[in-house]
Amino acid sequence: MTIRTDPENNETRALFDMANFSGQHVLEIGCGDGRVTWLYADKAAHVTAIDPSAKLIALARQELPSHLQNQVEFHDSPFEDFAAASKPSAFDIVILSWSLC
Amino acid sequence: MVHALEEIRRLLKPTGILIDIHPVAEASPIKIHQGKKIELVGDLFVRQWCSDYQHADEALTEIKQRGLFMVEREGMFNSLTHYDSAAEMRTDWKEAIDKFARDAQSIDESVPQAETMAARAEELMRTAASGAELVVGERVHISRLKPI
Numbered sequence: 001m002t003i004r005t006d007p008e009n010n011e012t013r014a015l016f017d018m019a020n021f022s023g024q025h026v027l028e029i030g031c032g033d034g035r036v037t038w039l040y041a042d043k044a045a046h047v048t049a050i051d052p053s054a055k056l057i058a059l060a061r062q063e064l065p066s067h068l069q070n071q072v073e074f075h076d077s078p079f080e081d082f083a084a085a086s087k088p089s090a091f092d093i094v095i096l097s098w099s100l101c
Numbered sequence: 102m103v104h105a106l107e108e109i110r111r112l113l114k115p116t117g118i119l120i121d122i123h124p125v126a127e128a129s130p131i132k133i134h135q136g137k138k139i140e141l142v143g144d145l146f147v148r149q150w151c152s153d154y155q156h157a158d159e160a161l162t163e164i165k166q167r168g169l170f171m172v173e174r175e176g177m178f179n180s181l182t183h184y185d186s187a188a189e190m191r192t193d194w195k196e197a198i199d200k201f202a203r204d205a206q207s208i209d210e211s212v213p214q215a216e217t218m219a220a221r222a223e224e225l226m227r228t229a230a231s232g233a234e235l236v237v238g239e240r241v242h243i244s245r246l247k248p249i
């Protein structure tokens with residue numbers, strides 16, 4: 001049983017048309033199981049990816065490739081809690097990943 | 102939602118950017134792909150999802166009007182989800198519908214329509230050639246916003 005989301009890479013093209021991730025510090029809000037994170041993570045300097053679902057974050061951590069271990073960190077946290085504990089002006093790029101709903 | 106966008110603005114460097122990706126509030130076509138042959142099963146319209154997407158649009162409009170962000174670039178793309186069977190499509194939807202039902206503490210009135218659509222897809226897939234797949238399309242809006 002396989003579900004394939006966007007094998008046509010339409011989202012990847014649209015994302016890279018919007019931003020250059022090279023050397024950037026990225027915050028992804030609503031990362032879920034990391035489906036969008038994997039599209040750009042290897043280009044960024046550092047990625048902080050958050051989602052309120054502990055189950056989905058556990059899946060994302062399982063899928064985290066070894067070469068990205070020091071580059072990507074996942075947090076199972078609601079955005080409000082994460083923001084309250086975060087310093088201002090910390091990120092170059094924030095991605096609302098299907099999560100502004 | 103607007104408060105979250107204000108918090109995002111605080112977390113961004115002054116030279117930073119916000120990229121928002123969210124689906125458009127419209128029905129999603131469900132099709133069966135068999136090689137070059139494409140057959141429309143129907144359109145899925147879940148009112149709760151569309152309502153949430155409309156709220157996202159409204160929040161973006163508000164932050165632009167309040168001068169917190171400006172749109173630098175925007176576009177649309179089609180996100181297609183491919184399923185090997187109607188059963189796996191139904192399972193995938195069920196998770197999403199259950200989540201929304203929990204969040205909204207009610208069952209969306211259009212959920213029965215999703216069930217009808219899944220049953221129709223199941224029936225058509227039964228007679229489809231081997232290798233046929235169900236493809237659900239969503240129009241997605243993507244925008245790049247700069248804090249002001």
